[in-house]
Amino acid sequence: MTTLLEARYRTVLRLLPDYYRREREEEMVETYLWDVDQETQEQSRPTLGEVASIVALAVRSRLGAGGAPRRYAVLGSAVRLFALFAVLLQAASAVAERVLGLTWVSTRGGSQWAMFTDGFTGHGAWAGAGAVAQWFFPLLWTVAYFALLRDHRRLAQLSALVAALPTLWPLVDLWARDFAPSDSAYVVAAAVLAWASALALCAAHHRDAPPAALPAGAPGLVFAACCVLTGGSVVALPGGVDTAWALVTCYLVTALAWLLYRARGAHRVPAAEAAALAALGLLLLVVRITAVYPWLDVLPGVLRVGVLTQAAALVALTAALAVVSGRDLLSRGT
Incomplete structure (x- = not known):
């Protein structure tokens, strides 16, 4: 079952280009949720630092990062x-x-x-x-x-x-x-x-x-x-x-x-x-x-x-x- 926090992470990860999400989205979501218990996941949201890092990654991946189409x-x-x-x-x-x-x-x-x-x-x-x-x-x-x-x-x-x-x-x-x-x-x-x-x-x-x-x-x-x-x-x-x-x-x-x-x-x-x-x-x-x-x-x-x-x-x-x-x-x- 998808928790609220996981849904929020996936929403932010949509900033990434398709090719990058296909390869890394599941791994990234698992990493973000690794040490967060189930109850907390229903009440939390991504931190500003995490959102900023995803935005920076989205820019890098869209502007010719390694392995880009x-x-x-x-x-x-x-x-x-x-x-x-x-x-x-x-x-x-x-x-x-x-x-x-x-x-x-x-x-x-x-x-x-x-x-x-x-x-x-x-x-x-x-x-x-x-x-x-x-x-x-x-x-x-x-x-x-x-x-x-x-x-x-x-x-x-x-x-x-x-x-x-x-x-x-x-x-x-x-x-x-x-x-x-x-x-x-x-x-x-x-x-x-x-x-x-x-x-x-x-x-x-x-x-x-x-x-x-x-x-x-x-x-x-x-x-x-x-x-x-x-x-x-x-x-x-x-x-x-x-x-x-x-x-x-x-x-x-x-x-x-x-x-x-x-x-x-x-x-x-x-x-x-x-x-x-x-x-x-x-x-x-x-x-x-x-x-x-x-x-x-x-x-x-x-x-x-x-x-x-x-x-x-x-x-x-x-x-x-x-x-x-x-x-x-x-x-x-x-």
């Missing part, structure tokens, strides 16, 4: 690659933005440098601490990138979570106001991009996952190339770019180069890589649109053409990557 293996690989690509992109953007900013203020005379330092020291201790954190925390995307590729997963996860924190402060500021500023949608989109990257890294790069690796290229060279692309896109149009310009430009160039490299000759385009880049492209499209839409009517003509071209290229490239990924999955019967 191919569809789960592909999903896990795609999420891991999405996290790696997104962290790389934001790391390069953070470094390039700060290098260009420091170069600008240090070469424009004492007044520009004074304005820069005043942002950290001229508004009180708490405001100064917040400004310092907003400036330095995004640099931890770089730590997360290299730590992940060296298989220091805990360091990578912690660094990514801290690097994403500054995107929450504009949200708090937004909620504290009685009106919605024109860039509110962009603030939300930027936070979604950062936290999707950090949480994907934490969820998919679990202890049962294979070590992270770039599909091609040495980690340092790839990072340097992304920094050059990101910074160069700003230098090419000084004063004529918005907050999403460099990020989107770097993605478009690298994703297109990857697609052409993988598709040449008889090479098969891996579904997981294409799906990861398509998901990242979709998020960047939202960032691109929300960053420019409120100001579209007042943008200079050249910049308006540039951002609209970026948006169109994102749509086309993301759709192409999604088609490539879907075609590979169908051809392999996933």
Whole structure:
């Protein structure tokens, strides 16, 4: 006879994928009920710790744990690659933005440098601490990138979570106001991009996952190339770019180069890589649109053409990557 506690355990275990439940459910239920007497089983429920461990196991088993069916293996690989690509992109953007900013203020005379330092020291201790954190925390995307590729997963996860924190402060500021500023949608989109990257890294790069690796290229060279692309896109149009310009430009160039490299000759385009880049492209499209839409009517003509071209290229490239990924999955019967 099934007791109430056993029924509750089985309900929670439904979070696990079918293949895992078929193999392990009975064993897990027996383990949970091993030293619980019959009377207690009619009055108890799973503890929060047990539920949390089952949720964590459900995430690991759905994201490509050992012995998972191919569809789960592909999903896990795609999420891991999405996290790696997104962290790389934001790391390069953070470094390039700060290098260009420091170069600008240090070469424009004492007044520009004074304005820069005043942002950290001229508004009180708490405001100064917040400004310092907003400036330095995004640099931890770089730590997360290299730590992940060296298989220091805990360091990578912690660094990514801290690097994403500054995107929450504009949200708090937004909620504290009685009106919605024109860039509110962009603030939300930027936070979604950062936290999707950090949480994907934490969820998919679990202890049962294979070590992270770039599909091609040495980690340092790839990072340097992304920094050059990101910074160069700003230098090419000084004063004529918005907050999403460099990020989107770097993605478009690298994703297109990857697609052409993988598709040449008889090479098969891996579904997981294409799906990861398509998901990242979709998020960047939202960032691109929300960053420019409120100001579209007042943008200079050249910049308006540039951002609209970026948006169109994102749509086309993301759709192409999604088609490539879907075609590979169908051809392999996933």
